[in-house]
Amino acid sequence: MTGSEAIIESLLAEGADTIFGYPGGQIMPVFDKMYDYQDKLRHILVRHEQGAIHAAQGFARACGKTGVVVVTSGPGATNVITGIADAMVDSTPLVVITGQVSNSLLGKDAFQETDVLGITLPITKWSYQIQRPEDIAWAVARAFYIAKSGRPGPVVLDVTKDAQVGKLDQFKYEPCNFIRSYIPVPTIQKSKLQEAAKMLSEAKKPLIVYGQGIILSHAEEELKALCNKAGIPAASTLLGLSALPTGFKHYKGMLGMHGNIGPNMKTNEADVILAVGMRFDDRVTGAVNTYAKQAKIIHIDIDVAEIGKIIPVDLGIHADAKEALNLLSILTPEAEHDAWEAEFDKCYETEYSKVIAPEIAPGKGDVNMGEVVNMVAEVSKQSAIVVTDVGQNQMMGARYSQFNQTRSLITSGGLGTMGFGLPAAIGAKIAEPSRPVCYFGGDGGVQMTIQEFGTIMQEKIGVKVIILNNNWLGNVRQWQELFFDARYSQTRMVNPDYMKIAEAYGFAHRRVTSREELRSAVEEMLSNDEPYILEACIVEEGMVFPMIPPGKGVTDIMLNAKEWYQK
Amino acid sequence: MFTITVYGENQVGLLNQISIIFTRRNLNIWSLTVSATVIEGVHKFTIACRTTRQQIDNVVKQIEKRIDVIKAFYYTDDEIIYQELALYKVSTDAILDDPNFEQLLHQHNAQILEINRTFVAIQKTGHCRETTELYEALAKYGVLQFVRSGRVAITRSPLEPVNSYLEAREEFRKELMTNK
Numbered sequence: 001m002t003g004s005e006a007i008i009e010s011l012l013a014e015g016a017d018t019i020f021g022y023p024g025g026q027i028m029p030v031f032d033k034m035y036d037y038q039d040k041l042r043h044i045l046v047r048h049e050q051g052a053i054h055a056a057q058g059f060a061r062a063c064g065k066t067g068v069v070v071v072t073s074g075p076g077a078t079n080v081i082t083g084i085a086d087a088m089v090d091s092t093p094l095v096v097i098t099g100q101v102s103n104s105l106l107g108k109d110a111f112q113e114t115d116v117l118g119i120t121l122p123i124t125k126w127s128y129q130i131q132r133p134e135d136i137a138w139a140v141a142r143a144f145y146i147a148k149s150g151r152p153g154p155v156v157l158d159v160t161k162d163a164q165v166g167k168l169d170q171f172k173y174e175p176c177n178f179i180r181s182y183i184p185v186p187t188i189q190k191s192k193l194q195e196a197a198k199m200l201s202e203a204k205k206p207l208i209v210y211g212q213g214i215i216l217s218h219a220e221e222e223l224k225a226l227c228n229k230a231g232i233p234a235a236s237t238l239l240g241l242s243a244l245p246t247g248f249k250h251y252k253g254m255l256g257m258h259g260n261i262g263p264n265m266k267t268n269e270a271d272v273i274l275a276v277g278m279r280f281d282d283r284v285t286g287a288v289n290t291y292a293k294q295a296k297i298i299h300i301d302i303d304v305a306e307i308g309k310i311i312p313v314d315l316g317i318h319a320d321a322k323e324a325l326n327l328l329s330i331l332t333p334e335a336e337h338d339a340w341e342a343e344f345d346k347c348y349e350t351e352y353s354k355v356i357a358p359e360i361a362p363g364k365g366d367v368n369m370g371e372v373v374n375m376v377a378e379v380s381k382q383s384a385i386v387v388t389d390v391g392q393n394q395m396m397g398a399r400y401s402q403f404n405q406t407r408s409l410i411t412s413g414g415l416g417t418m419g420f421g422l423p424a425a426i427g428a429k430i431a432e433p434s435r436p437v438c439y440f441g442g443d444g445g446v447q448m449t450i451q452e453f454g455t456i457m458q459e460k461i462g463v464k465v466i467i468l469n470n471n472w473l474g475n476v477r478q479w480q481e482l483f484f485d486a487r488y489s490q491t492r493m494v495n496p497d498y499m500k501i502a503e504a505y506g507f508a509h510r511r512v513t514s515r516e517e518l519r520s521a522v523e524e525m526l527s528n529d530e531p532y533i534l535e536a537c538i539v540e541e542g543m544v545f546p547m548i549p550p551g552k553g554v555t556d557i558m559l560n561a562k563e564w565y566q567k
Numbered sequence: 568m569f570t571i572t573v574y575g576e577n578q579v580g581l582l583n584q585i586s587i588i589f590t591r592r593n594l595n596i597w598s599l600t601v602s603a604t605v606i607e608g609v610h611k612f613t614i615a616c617r618t619t620r621q622q623i624d625n626v627v628k629q630i631e632k633r634i635d636v637i638k639a640f641y642y643t644d645d646e647i648i649y650q651e652l653a654l655y656k657v658s659t660d661a662i663l664d665d666p667n668f669e670q671l672l673h674q675h676n677a678q679i680l681e682i683n684r685t686f687v688a689i690q691k692t693g694h695c696r697e698t699t700e701l702y703e704a705l706a707k708y709g710v711l712q713f714v715r716s717g718r719v720a721i722t723r724s725p726l727e728p729v730n731s732y733l734e735a736r737e738e739f740r741k742e743l744m745t746n747k
Contacts, residue, residue, distance in 0.1 A: 117580055117583075118583065121580060121583055121584050121587060122587045122591065125634065126634045126635075127580070129579070146634055177743060178739070178740050178743055179634065180637070180733065180736040180737070180740065181575070181576055181634065181635055181636060181637040182634050303632070304628065304632075305625075305628035305629055305631075305632050308624075309625060309628075
């Protein structure tokens, strides 16, 4: 057996049957071996390596399995860097296999040689160079264990040509479940959870803020149980969205810069805040010096480095969310906080009349972004996996989508990678073929990875591509209007005819320029499982509100360009 | 000044993994010493760094988060016993007729490592201030070469704190094997 065969056998042993990749010189032995495994291993040929890595991210985020990428050395490897950094900050399990030049050429500026370890070490959970075929099984097993366990993240395996072509006398694959220097899941400390339960039971105005940790830990039901039993309202970060259904009684909306008014305002009124599986990103906290000063803060996270990193906590609990919430919902006594919860609803009423209704039902003028998102949520009966790009489309996608099952929003949160959405939607559809996958992107972001239309065409992936076209880099334009004296520097976009592009790829397509066409277009789009391009020509100068301007605290909320929320 | 001690697996690139955590925060490493410990396969990094407690706490957590790092700790100077080693070279001619030279070395608790016709090599261990004092005292003879090592440190607690951790992990591994 060769090293290349060992790589493929190792991937199969880990249950990885789908890989995203692009061939090239230094990875050719692996691709050659793939030829023999076409019945067992599905390889998605992308159009650019960035597409491969974002597709793998979308895949992992949709189904929870580790995404696998195989690319060549040099430019192949450097083209996946953005996605690796994205997966690191958004805790997405990936195993990225990069080809590398022969052992003897390392460090000699060989053709397509790059210091992949040096580049990726700061942005991976683990990076390792395999130089001998004997090390492949060990390294791949370790890679999958590291990527998926604890707080997930990306792992890079840089495989030299020698390791790929070298011969192995025997191959035995053993999954890894132990690394002595690495404890992925800490032992639960019951006494700390007792303390947390006591704090929650004494709270008059408790609030749960949760993030993607709930999804990664499969703690959705435990979170729901705690909310129900102890009568605690809960608010989500961007990446935590869909962990609780939109219609869940105690779910009060999204936190952060473009989040809902209630969760943001009440952050600074709650007496006890329980933060679970979230990391107090600055887009959530706004100015930290005014963040939740009145509250006692309990922080549960599987990554001990997150506890106290941004916000000083009164009680840090280093634990897996599922385990901790399960215990906490047993220990916390039954309670109701109806009056407190009603305060959130009151905020929502104001938000509805001032922001939401004008966005989703303006009745006149050009189509709004939120209107399109809302229509997709309505027609799809909340069943879709929503994948967004980054910017206004992302915030609108997050605000106006509705979710009734977990893992239904896939977006680039921490890194904010424009161009993420389209390939991520491809990965999501491959992971969950039975669910509709709706991508929302702007005219800017879609063009960053628009080459992946080729992948959609070749692999016949039924992704619904909704381009919210306002002929601007809308989010930057919004900031320019609000904070840079309306000096629109380099944000105007002259766009191609997306319908002709759709035609060139053979996709069903429709351009919507008026409100009257919207519903029928969305219905047509969702009537089958084929790829579809829906270009929504939206109001050019639309803005996302509410908004906590950068540098302001969570209670400094703009309702529109002129009006601030008054308590 | 904080002294960080890191116990890591003997893996290629571990030093890089540690140092980039400082680079990312634009933190300067004041001194660095890497050596094998008596525990097989475990290397110890001793890093001195001047910054705030909040920053060092964050840095150490991020270091410990690296897969190949076994444990990382940080200490203030009063929590450890630490030394640096300094080597000095002066010209033999310059000291030959000076009757006070040996006394000077004695005063500074320094030793001669080698003496030959052209130069004298001197060694001194101590804290930075002490090795600098000797440097200044030797300046009148003309110091041809001077070098100082990074800090090495041991804690005031009896065992290196990594031992009990590794023992517990070994127990856990055995448990995993038997449960298989």
